[in-house]
Structures are given as C-alpha cells and as structure tokens.
Amino acid sequence: MADEEKEQQKQGEMEELPVILQLRPVPAITPVEEQFLKKFRFLKAWESSMPTELFLTTYAQSVRVLLCHGGTPVTADTIRCLPSLQCVIATSAGLNHIDLTECRKRDIAIANAGDCYSENGADYAIGLLLDVLRQFSASDRYVRQGLWPVKGAYPLGSKLGGKQVGIVGLGHIGSEVAKRLVAFGCSISYNSRKKKPSVAFPFYSDVRDLAANSDALILCCGLTKETYHIINRDVLLALGEKGVIINIGRGAIIDEKELIQCLMQGEIGGAGLDVFENEPDVPKELLAMDNVVLSPHKAVLTPEAIVSLQDLLMANLEAFFSNKPLVSEVKDE
Amino acid sequence: MADEEKEQQKQGEMEELPVILQLRPVPAITPVEEQFLKKFRFLKAWESSMPTELFLTTYAQSVRVLLCHGGTPVTADTIRCLPSLQCVIATSAGLNHIDLTECRKRDIAIANAGDCYSENGADYAIGLLLDVLRQFSASDRYVRQGLWPVKGAYPLGSKLGGKQVGIVGLGHIGSEVAKRLVAFGCSISYNSRKKKPSVAFPFYSDVRDLAANSDALILCCGLTKETYHIINRDVLLALGEKGVIINIGRGAIIDEKELIQCLMQGEIGGAGLDVFENEPDVPKELLAMDNVVLSPHKAVLTPEAIVSLQDLLMANLEAFFSNKPLVSEVKDE
Known part of the structure; x- marks a missing residue:
C-alpha cells in the first residue's frame, strides 16, 4: 500500500473513533494523550479558528461526551448547543463550574474525579491545620529572615491533639480527614447535607452549631447554592477567637470579606486557605498575617x-462507550 | 506574734523545705514557681554574686537534687562539686547536655520529660514531612510574593500516602510518629539501639540499610556518642535523590556539612529541620532552598x-523526697 493510501486509511479509522469534546485544554490528559488517541478522537474547540458557538453547532450532532478541566465553565448555553450530549466527565472533585441544573434537565450523566484526590486533599487539610497551629510557614520565614539569633525563640503554637475539629462535608475527602485526625487524638464532629447513618461522629445539621462546638473547622464540601458563603460572620464568631478555619473546598464557601474582618479584629484565631473567591488574586490584607497560611489551590494535586485520574478518565470513557455505568458518576449533587 | 517573729518563723520553715539546685533559669517553672515554693526551696546559682564553683561548694552538702533546662550543661566538674547529689531532673527529652557517664559512676538518678512532649514532637515531625512533600512553606512564600497571578500554578509536590518511611529512634516520640503515619497510608520501618519485640514494623540494625529502603527518614532519637553524625554522606546517598530527611532530634545527629552538600548537589530531595548543629545559627546555604523547611527548635513545645511538664516535674520532685521511684526515670541511656 502506498504511503498516501495508508494515511487515508488511518484518517478513516480515526474518524470512526468515538468523539470527545474538549472546550479548553485538559492538562491531566496532555502527558498521556497518545494513549487516549488510540481509542478516541478529541475535538478541541480552542484549536479551531471558528467562534466557539459556531464550532459547537458545527460538530453538535457527533458530540456525546464532553471532557472538562475544573477551571472550564460548562454553561447552560454550551449545553444547549450540544443536543446529542449525554455525558460530562470532569477532572475535578467539585462540579461548581458545570451548570448541573441544565444537565439534570437533559438527563446528562456527570462523572467527577471520584476518589483520586481524597487522600491528597485530606493530607493537605491536615498539613494546613498543623501549619496554622504549629506555625511552620511563619517560623520558616522567621528563620530565613535571620531573626532566630536576634529575637530568640519563636512564640509557641498550639497542640493538635485534644482539639475538637468540625468537618464540613463528610464525603470522600472529609472521611479521609477524619481518619487522620483520629490518629492525632482529636475529637471529630461534622456537618453535611444529611446525617450519615454509618458514621458515629456527632452530626450538626447547622454549621453555626458545629462551629460553636469546634476549635477548628475544616471545609471539605463542594460549592453549591446551599454552601455559597455558608461560612459567614455568625459562623466565624461562633468559632471564636482561638478558632481556626481550614478551606480546601472552594473559596466562595467562605464570605471572604467577613473572614478578613474577623482575622483583622482577632475574632478568630487563624486560617489555612488553599482556595479563594477570586483566584489567583489573594486579598492583600491576608498577605501580611502570620496566623494565616496561604496556598495556591493545590490541595488535591x-x-x-x-x-x-488518567486511569479513571480512561475507565469512565470506556464505560460510557460500552454502555456501562460510569465509574465515578455523581448522582445527587 | 510580732511581724518580725512571724518573718523569722517563715524564714525558718523555708529553710526546712527541701533544697533544689538550679544552675540557670528553668523557663517551664517560672510561671508556676509559687506552687513549687510551697514545697521546695530553690537555690539559684545564677542569682548569686559568687563564682559558680564557689557557690556550688558552699551549698554542696545540702544539694541532693538538680533541676535543669535542656540548654544548661551539667558537666562532670559541676557534678564533682556536689557530693550529696542523688538526682538530676531535666525538663528536656534529650539528655545530651548532661554528663551521663559521671552520673552513672555516682549512681545519680536521672529523670527526663518522659511522655510530655511525645505527641507534640510526633505532630511536628508529620508537619515537617508534609511541608517538605507538599510545599506549604514554599508555596505560602510564593503567594505572599504575589507570584501566583504572574507565574501560575505552583509545581506539584508529592503524595505522602504509599511512602516508605524509616523512623530512627522508636521511643516515645517515634512510636507516636508511626501511629500517625499509619493513618496516612505509609509503610513504616525503623532503626533503634535494639529490635523491639513488641513492634511489628521491620527493623534495620544499620541506618544505611534503613535509608536505602526508605523514601523518607524521620530522626526521633537522642544525641549520644553512638548517634553523633549517624546520618553521614553514605546514609544520605542511600536515601537518594528523591529522599527526604526530617530531624526533630538534635542537630548533630546529622553531619550538617554533608547534608548541605547533598542538598546543593541534588543528591537528596529535601529536608525538614527543627534542629541544627550550631543553634540558633542556621547555615546560610539552607536559607535559599525551597526544598527545605527550617524551624527554630520548637517541635515539642x-x-x-x-x-x-510542670505536673511531671512536681511529681518527680515529690517522689524523690518521699523515697519513691522517679516518675520518668531514664535508666538505659
């Protein structure tokens, strides 16, 4: 067979591969894209010279699956351009970038990162909590600035063991957080949409009550209409002047302006923040605070x-195209 | 009774209280000194205008107990000035500031801080390990320097779960470290003076072998003649270019010059250091490294x-003067 014919045949085979739409690059796929291209064909909206809407309507009939990074909005308008869409596969744990109402209306299945991030997220939450309580970042700055020989011992932090820790959102990540905290000798209670029958930790249906009974709050929930600004001034005041808040969920779970006020007034004790309301912009008031640990949204990665995640994405795509249930389908967000 | 008589009587009672020698201030006692003064009389060498040796020989006959802070050397010369000394009570876990050979020769009992610091020390070791692996201090600097919006995402760290962690010194603190690491999904092995029959983790009699089989080493042992520079270039090379070393023991357990060389050459992956060979001076080469976390000797406090500790010191002193065994006697250092 001549080279040209081979190329045509390859082209033909490729076009027969199932199509997967990407609106913007999906960084997790890039290093292993070759493996995916053996089984699927990627439609990359951002590589086309067409305006996105025209691109979507042009390929609309062939798109049954959309694969998306956590930072890529999947709006109702986008979904409406894609009448054949049956499945959205996200590389994130949180799904706040996807218009879930529109998906539910159309019965579009949704998969998230499942359990891929749980252990990392939990490790990071514990690390942030330890950092706020025992001042790793702040005392590392102190040593690097040459202050140890000049000013002497760094002020003491506070012991983790014996603390009452409230977990907001006891899903994959929250459960892993709880497991670790037990080993540190903490007492645990939690808030979530509903009480979990299989969990023995005390449940608080109201997050303010949880805060009032906690030395530290760890936010592990997703961002939804219900959790937007769920941590407001009342909750922060209930947490109290020695209380610590850790956020590895999404920035807007906390009313950030109120958080800053409470930190500036000494109304809470400290904060460990991996997420912010307007990432990557971090409010400048936080940059000077030694009782705050700031992290550039990397808890789970x-x-x-x-x-x-690469394995899970492959498994979800293969399941979808074999008419099997998605491996990490999210049903009740 | 006239005031003068009362004063004389009080003075008389005080002089009958058991005497405890302090060579230098013991900071842990200061805030609760009143409680101790109800039962004991402190002889404070540093408050006297006499030269220390003269002070010691003047009060030599009355001194059966010496109470000392971790930073206060208790030399053979000091001990020889005190023929009635029967007991040294240290506020530290490590005893490298005390001439143990001289104490053993004289059959002087020694108590340390027992279990008071174990949980804090273990928390701190885990915090340092998480910080080196997941880059809390380094990425906090990145955010504070305003680099997130400019340079984008921070380079990824490494997951703690699944790591093989070697613990050097499986005493009070090392055992608490192991308990926490299990909850993070790590595999554990250890090195100590001898294999512990009650412990199931793999034991390595040679610290180089332990390093060769570990992704991270955590140093929780005391500083003795045997452990001085036990972490030398060979051990560091065995740990390898992705390996991480955490030291919450004493600075001189590591050959610090070799550690710096290995870090500069990329021969090990990173370090979390709470202790240094010449505290509070930290080698300047370390100050610029992002894969190193620096802490001003505060792991246990x-x-x-x-x-x-205050409760334990009181209990040890009461035990000694009631001819009961010390609560936290150290027998086989």
Whole structure:
C-alpha cells in the first residue's frame, strides 16, 4: 500500500473513533494523550479558528461526551448547543463550574474525579491545620529572615491533639480527614447535607452549631447554592477567637470579606486557605498575617493523583462507550 | 506574734523545705514557681554574686537534687562539686547536655520529660514531612510574593500516602510518629539501639540499610556518642535523590556539612529541620532552598506540653523526697 493510501486509511479509522469534546485544554490528559488517541478522537474547540458557538453547532450532532478541566465553565448555553450530549466527565472533585441544573434537565450523566484526590486533599487539610497551629510557614520565614539569633525563640503554637475539629462535608475527602485526625487524638464532629447513618461522629445539621462546638473547622464540601458563603460572620464568631478555619473546598464557601474582618479584629484565631473567591488574586490584607497560611489551590494535586485520574478518565470513557455505568458518576449533587 | 517573729518563723520553715539546685533559669517553672515554693526551696546559682564553683561548694552538702533546662550543661566538674547529689531532673527529652557517664559512676538518678512532649514532637515531625512533600512553606512564600497571578500554578509536590518511611529512634516520640503515619497510608520501618519485640514494623540494625529502603527518614532519637553524625554522606546517598530527611532530634545527629552538600548537589530531595548543629545559627546555604523547611527548635513545645511538664516535674520532685521511684526515670541511656 502506498504511503498516501495508508494515511487515508488511518484518517478513516480515526474518524470512526468515538468523539470527545474538549472546550479548553485538559492538562491531566496532555502527558498521556497518545494513549487516549488510540481509542478516541478529541475535538478541541480552542484549536479551531471558528467562534466557539459556531464550532459547537458545527460538530453538535457527533458530540456525546464532553471532557472538562475544573477551571472550564460548562454553561447552560454550551449545553444547549450540544443536543446529542449525554455525558460530562470532569477532572475535578467539585462540579461548581458545570451548570448541573441544565444537565439534570437533559438527563446528562456527570462523572467527577471520584476518589483520586481524597487522600491528597485530606493530607493537605491536615498539613494546613498543623501549619496554622504549629506555625511552620511563619517560623520558616522567621528563620530565613535571620531573626532566630536576634529575637530568640519563636512564640509557641498550639497542640493538635485534644482539639475538637468540625468537618464540613463528610464525603470522600472529609472521611479521609477524619481518619487522620483520629490518629492525632482529636475529637471529630461534622456537618453535611444529611446525617450519615454509618458514621458515629456527632452530626450538626447547622454549621453555626458545629462551629460553636469546634476549635477548628475544616471545609471539605463542594460549592453549591446551599454552601455559597455558608461560612459567614455568625459562623466565624461562633468559632471564636482561638478558632481556626481550614478551606480546601472552594473559596466562595467562605464570605471572604467577613473572614478578613474577623482575622483583622482577632475574632478568630487563624486560617489555612488553599482556595479563594477570586483566584489567583489573594486579598492583600491576608498577605501580611502570620496566623494565616496561604496556598495556591493545590490541595488535591500530586503526580500520584494525576496518574489515578488518567486511569479513571480512561475507565469512565470506556464505560460510557460500552454502555456501562460510569465509574465515578455523581448522582445527587 | 510580732511581724518580725512571724518573718523569722517563715524564714525558718523555708529553710526546712527541701533544697533544689538550679544552675540557670528553668523557663517551664517560672510561671508556676509559687506552687513549687510551697514545697521546695530553690537555690539559684545564677542569682548569686559568687563564682559558680564557689557557690556550688558552699551549698554542696545540702544539694541532693538538680533541676535543669535542656540548654544548661551539667558537666562532670559541676557534678564533682556536689557530693550529696542523688538526682538530676531535666525538663528536656534529650539528655545530651548532661554528663551521663559521671552520673552513672555516682549512681545519680536521672529523670527526663518522659511522655510530655511525645505527641507534640510526633505532630511536628508529620508537619515537617508534609511541608517538605507538599510545599506549604514554599508555596505560602510564593503567594505572599504575589507570584501566583504572574507565574501560575505552583509545581506539584508529592503524595505522602504509599511512602516508605524509616523512623530512627522508636521511643516515645517515634512510636507516636508511626501511629500517625499509619493513618496516612505509609509503610513504616525503623532503626533503634535494639529490635523491639513488641513492634511489628521491620527493623534495620544499620541506618544505611534503613535509608536505602526508605523514601523518607524521620530522626526521633537522642544525641549520644553512638548517634553523633549517624546520618553521614553514605546514609544520605542511600536515601537518594528523591529522599527526604526530617530531624526533630538534635542537630548533630546529622553531619550538617554533608547534608548541605547533598542538598546543593541534588543528591537528596529535601529536608525538614527543627534542629541544627550550631543553634540558633542556621547555615546560610539552607536559607535559599525551597526544598527545605527550617524551624527554630520548637517541635515539642506547646502551652499544653508545658503544663504536663510542670505536673511531671512536681511529681518527680515529690517522689524523690518521699523515697519513691522517679516518675520518668531514664535508666538505659
């Protein structure tokens, strides 16, 4: 067979591969794209010279699956351009970038990152909590600035063991957080949409009550209409002047302006924040505070997590095209 | 009774209280000194205008107990000035500031901080390990320097779960470290003076072998002649270019010059250091490294630990003067 014929045949085979739409790049896929291209064909909206809407309507009939990164909005308008869409596969744990109402209306299945991030997220929450209580970042700055020989011992932090820790959102990540906290000798209680029958930790249906009974709150929930600004001034005041708040969920779970006020007034004790309302912009008031640990939204990401995610994405895509249930379908967001 | 007589009587009673020598201030006692003064009389060498040796020989006959802070050397010369000394009570876990050989020769009992610091020390070791692996201090600097919006995402760290962690010194603190690491999904092995029959983790009699089989080493042992520079270039090379070393023991357990060389050459992956060979001076080469977390020797200290220590010191002193065994006697250092 001549080279040209081979190329044509390859082209023909490729076009027969199932189509997967990407609106913007999906970084987790890039390093292993070759593996996916053996089984699927990627339609990359951002590589086309067409305006996105025209691109979507042009390919609308062939698109049954949309694969999306956590930072990529999947709006109702986008979904309406895609009448054949049956499945959205997200590389994130949180789904606040996807118009879930529109998906539910159309009976579009949704998969998230499942359990890929849980252990990393939990490790990170514990790390932030330890950092706020025992001042790793602040005392590392102190040493690097040469202050130890000049000013002497750094002020003491506070012990983690014995603390009452409230977990907001006891899903994959929250459960892993609880497991770790038990080993540190903490007492645990939690808030979530509903009480979990299989969990023995005390449940608080109201997050303010949870805060009032906690030395530290760890936010592990997704961002939804219900959790938007769920941590408001009342909750922060209930947490109290020695209380610590850790956020590895989404920035807007906390009313950030109120958080800053409470920190400036000494109405809460400290904060460990991986997420912010207007990332990557971090409110400048926080930058000067030693009782705050600031992290650039990376709680769940490690090379190990990305490898599990790549496997999971492949498994979800293969399941979809074999008419099997998605491996990490999210049903009740 | 006239005031003068009362004063004389009080003075007389005080002089009958058991005497405890302090060579230098013991900071843990200061906030609760009143409680101790109800039962004991402190002889404070540093408050006397006499040269220390003269002071010691003047009071030599009355001194059966010496109470000392971790930073206060208790030399053979000091001990020889005190022929009635029967007991040294240290506020530290490590005893490298005390001439143990001289104490053993004289059959002087020694008590340390027992279990007061174990949980805090273990929390701190885990915090340092998480910080090196998941880059809390380094990425906090990144955010504070305003680099997130400019340079984008911070490079990924590495997952703690699944790591093989070697613990050097499986005493009070090391055992608490192991308990926490299990909850993070790590595999554990250890090195100590001898294999512990009650412990199921793999034991390595040679610390180089332990390093060769570990992704991270955590140093929780005391500083003795045997552990001085036990972490040398060979051990560091065995740990390898992705390996991480955490030290909450004493600075001189590591050959610090070799550690710096290995870090500069990329021969190990990173380090979390609470202790240094010449504290509070930290080698300047370390100050610029992003894969190193620097801490001003505070792993075990929290207000909670100090309260337990105060209780323990009181219990040890009462035990000694009631001819009962010391609560936290160290027998086989």
